[in-house]
Amino acid sequence: MQFEYKVEGGDFTMAGVASSQVKKTLKQLGVDSSVIKRVVVALYEAEVNIVAHAYRGVIYVDIEGDGIKLKLVDEGPGIPDVPLAMTKGFSTASPSVREMGFGAGMGLPNISENADFFSIETQVGQGTTLQIEINFT
Amino acid sequence: MERRTTYNRALEISKDVCIGCSHCIKVCPTEALRVFGGKAGIHADWCIDCGECYRVCPTRAIGVIDDDFKQIFNYKNRVLLVPSVFFAQFEDSIPRKVIYDIIGELGFTEVCAVEQSVDTLISEINDYIHDAEKPVISSFCPAVIRLIQVRFPSLVDNIMKLLPPIEITAQYYKKRYEREGVPESEYGIFYLTPCIGKIAAVKSPVGGYTSPINGVINMDFFFNKVYLAYKQNTPITKSIKINGAISSKGVLYPTTGGESRHIKGKSLAIDGMKNVIDFLEKLENEEIKDVDFLEIRACDESCAGGILSYRNRFLTTRSLRDYASQMPDTHHLIHDYKYYCSAIVHMDKIEPRSMVKYDRDITIAIEKMESARRLKRLLPGIDCGACGAPSCEALAEDVVRGQAQVNACIFLRTVLEKMGEISLEEAIEIMENIWGSERFKNDK
Incomplete structure (x- = not known):
């Protein structure tokens, strides 16, 4: 079962809509709540990353009987140094973003910790694609 | 569609009275109601006993399954645990003594304030939150507990594993009678409830617990009885023992903020079903950080807006505030409560109640x-x-x-x-x- 959500850069009031929708779907499917929690944490972080850093993006969600696959494709500045961005506590978020409670760092490591499979492809000046997979059992 | 389940339900729809207006189906937070054949029906597994449907029903077709009042006379000693919102249902000019006397005349031998236990509970909560998973969600409101079990199962572990005030006060009475050597068959502990959720909570409690409460009395029904006796100047022929010990904290505990303001750390008080659902959605998404304690109540203005309340919720809250301002910070039974409380206050983990929408596979x-x-x-x-x-x-x-x-x-x-x-x-x-x-x- 597939879903698609568009995300606009800079629109924090809408950040979290995709994760809320996915959460609702997984609950209705009766997926274990600890698994849902991991999906939501990972997806929410990734969704907010697009809002905070990219110009726009699309979230592709594919739910099968054994798990969920998430693909987040954004058009944005890309990540110049992926290992650095994967370091806990590292953040490039602007002060105004931090004032809103976002951008405390830990985004990517937190996503990776909650995922069974995680990959990141990025091209500076073009954008970033994240792939996250979480198994149901 | 209407059938009994393992979850005790306090609501029922009278098919004779229901006009199938469909008001109820729109307000149910778990979408548990449907109209068919011109009548509303409840999907029992999904009902959380919040009573939102009861509130909007124009014909009173939705009834409360409470206990028969006459059963109180099966016991020699009949204690009524009265929540502070009950007294606030009456005009402020009616002296409390008059209300106590009428309660005695109606058949109770002793009356006690439900919130007598909160002073002790507050210190237990402050100890508890120290090591607990944050944020701790209060176990006070039974409709919120059930809402979390059904709609927010991933948050069940955040629900505080401490009994609500009513159960602690009931346990205190049980212990007191045991100490005085009164056999169990000779005392009945009754609870006057301002809400439907508490009826279901007493009948089928969560967290591996059995309530010592023998019966639950609907506040709406009882208010009418007491007010009628007051209006008709019913002569008082019986005496009643009054255990009125309560602190200002106790009086205000069932109002919004009555709990959270005494908890150390960062706390929030949220009331009203819509606000509660919005907040729990965000909490479940982990969008909310940096909160230690959450007081969450299903009714707007908390228990002052209880489903079985008669008076306007804002007037009720004001009455409670006025009364609290005349009450001391503490009361003389606190030491007794402390003595009993630590042994009984803890409960087990609360299990989620999955709402199977399509299939288990x-x-x-x-x-x-x-x-x-x-x-x-x-x-x-x-x-x-x-x-x-x-x-x-x-x-x-x-x-x-x-x-x-x-x-x-x-x-x-x-x-x-x-x-x-x-x-x-x-x-x-x-x-x-x-x-x-x-x-x-x-x-x-």
């Missing part, structure tokens, strides 16, 4: 959900409720579950009629099946 559930999504795209999306379900989404789910026909939708049916797929007679019959044939008679 995820692969089958996905197929069914896909069908429901396709179906939803055909529906008008205006959530008119003319099909008897609260929303287009709910109808689509019902159809996939085999509990409704897609032509229940008035929009789709009009299209089918236009295409000549169904006749006018069939269309009318479908409408009569949902809303009852009586409704379509002009001279009703």
Whole structure:
């Protein structure tokens, strides 16, 4: 079962809509709540990353009987140094973003910790694609 | 559709009184209600006993399954645990002594304030939150606990594993009678409840606990009895023992903020079903950080806005504040409570109650959900409720579950009629099946 959500850069009031929708779907499917929690944490972080850093993006969600696959494709500045961005506590978020409670760092490591499979492809000046997979059992 | 389940339910719909107005189906936070055959029915597994439907029912067709009042006379000692909101139902000019006397005249031998236990509970909570998973969600409101079990199962571990004040006070009485050597058959502990959720909570408590409360009395029913006796100047012939010990904290505990303001750390107080659901959604998404304690109550203005309250919630809250300002910070039974409390205050983990929407097998559930999504795209999306379900989404789910026909939708049916797929007679019959044939008679 597939879903698609568009995300606009800079629109924090809408950040979290995709994760809320996915959460609702997984609950209705009766997926274990600890698994849902991991999906939501990972997806929410990734969704907010697009809002905070990219110009726009699309979230592709594919739910099968054994798990969920998430693909987040954004058009944005890309990540110049992926290992650095994967370091806990590292953040490039602007002060105004931090004032809103976002951008405390830990985004990517937190996503990776909650995922069974995680990959990141990025091209500076073009954008970033994240792939996250979480198994149901 | 209406059937008994393992979850004790405190609400029932009288088919004789229900006019099938559908007001209730729109307010249910778990979409547990449908109209069929001109009457509302409850999906029992999904009901959380919040009473939102009871509040909007214009004909009082939704009733409360409470205990027969006469059963109090099965016991020699009859204690009534009275919440502070009960006294605030009356005009402030009626002295409390008069109300106590009437309660005695109606048959109780002793009366006690429910919130007598909160001073001790507050210090237990402050100890508890020290090591607990944050944020700690208060266990005070039974409708919120049930809402979390059904709609937010991932948050059940955040619910505080400490008993609510009513159970601690009831345990205190049980212990006191035991100490005095009164046999169990000779005392009955009764609770006067301002809400429906607490009836279900006493009958089937969560967290591996059995309540010592022998019966629950509906506050709406009891208020009428007391107020009538007051208006008619019923002579007082019996005496009643009054255990009125309560602190200002106790008086205000059932009001919004009455709990959270005493908890160390960062706390929040949230009231009203819509606010509660919005907040729990965000909490579940982990969008909310940096909160230690959450006081969450299903009713607007907390228990002052309880389903079984008679008086306007804002006037009730004001009365409680006025009364609290005259009360001391503490009371003389606190040491007694401390002595008993630590042994009984803890409860076990609360289990989630899964709301199986489609199927227990995820692969089958996905197929069914896909069908429901396709179906939803055909529906008008205006959530008119003319099909008897609260929303287009709910109808689509019902159809996939085999509990409704897609032509229940008035929009789709009009299209089918236009295409000549169904006749006018069939269309009318479908409408009569949902809303009852009586409704379509002009001279009703």
